[in-house]
Amino acid sequence: MNQKMQRREFVLSAAGMAAALGFPGLAIGQHAGVVKLNVGFAAGGPADTIARLVASLLNDSGSRFLVDNKPGASGQLAADAVRRSGADGANLLVTPSTILTLVPHLYRKPMYNSLEEFAAVGCICDHSFGLAVAGNSPIKSVAEFIKAAQANPGNATYATAGAGTGMHLLGSLFAQETGIKLTHVPYRGTAPGLQDLMGGQIFATFNPLPTMLELHRAGKIRILAVSNPHRVSNLPDVPTFTELKLPALELVEWYGVFASANTAPEVLRSLREQFAKALSKSDMAVAAKKMELEPRAADAATLRKMLEADYQRMAKVVKATGLSLDV
Numbered sequence: 502m503n504q505k506m507q508r509r510e511f512v513l514s515a516a517g518m519a520a521a522l523g524f525p526g527l528a529i530g531q532h533a534g535v536v537k538l539n540v541g542f543a544a545g546g547p548a549d550t551i552a553r554l555v556a557s558l559l560n561d562s563g564s565r566f567l568v569d570n571k572p573g574a575s576g577q578l579a580a581d582a583v584r585r586s587g588a589d590g591a592n593l594l595v596t597p598s599t600i601l602t603l604v605p606h607l608y609r610k611p612m613y614n615s616l617e618e619f620a621a622v623g624c625i626c627d628h629s630f631g632l633a634v635a636g637n638s639p640i641k642s643v644a645e646f647i648k649a650a651q652a653n654p655g656n657a658t659y660a661t662a663g664a665g666t667g668m669h670l671l672g673s674l675f676a677q678e679t680g681i682k683l684t685h686v687p688y689r690g691t692a693p694g695l696q697d698l699m700g701g702q703i704f705a706t707f708n709p710l711p712t713m714l715e716l717h718r719a720g721k722i723r724i725l726a727v728s729n730p731h732r733v734s735n736l737p738d739v740p741t742f743t744e745l746k747l748p749a750l751e752l753v754e755w756y757g758v759f760a761s762a763n764t765a766p767e768v769l770r771s772l773r774e775q776f777a778k779a780l781s782k783s784d785m786a787v788a789a790k791k792m793e794l795e796p797r798a799a800d801a802a803t804l805r806k807m808l809e810a811d812y813q814r815m816a817k818v819v820k821a822t823g824l825s826l827d828v
Contacts, residue, residue, distance in 0.1 A: 595756065601615040622757075631728070633705065633722045633723060662708070669707075669824075675747070
């Protein structure tokens, strides 16, 4: 298959992932009763797909929940928009944990204070990551990957969905733990980087498993290892980094829903009740299994504790790696 057809097929696959799981194609409305679910990444990636799943589960709650993609600035644009919103709860943040726990430590002047400017609504799910190469690559294992990177350090690039993401952190940790040189190539979303991986422009990628499972099954990419603490059910033959004596790369990212700290208490109570009801539906478990997600319907108090704990943990990781996005 030529590169043009391969790219077209992948774009159609990414665009169709939500539809295949039964999620509606949502547009932004401005009339009363619309609640925007702000996402800091482009359409087609895991954050967008998870937000659309949540919106579909909420469609009988009395309000219209619609997805608003705001990619850029390492996911900060969506978070910044929500933290500046008013008391009516009309703007919520659906985000992977690292946008609130990792990214603020990568800048001297981050765009928001994660612990003071957001109110927890509820937790949605967890997912892990994988290291992958192209399906036609001769590399079949992490050991072979390390040898190939050592032999060609100038070509050892890895794609991610953006600087400051969990994927970026994993690449930095992998290079540090193995002593090899890897060059980070950030993209605005997962799809472009995966396209370039399949097209031979990129050596490898670190990406969330939900974005890579179908491509791996189709032989278009090859997942070499996962960041889960244990092997995942959809990839029983793929080892974990911990099995490969790289425990520092164990990383599971949760997705949460947050409102501005300005949100009125009665609005927060209503939102928390709506989300708890929606995420308890059987549709959530069915969709999660297809995407290699682990439902995690933690309440607001638990989510707040998770945020605080991971914020402190990421501060230590960033200090140890020296990772920074300031120029």
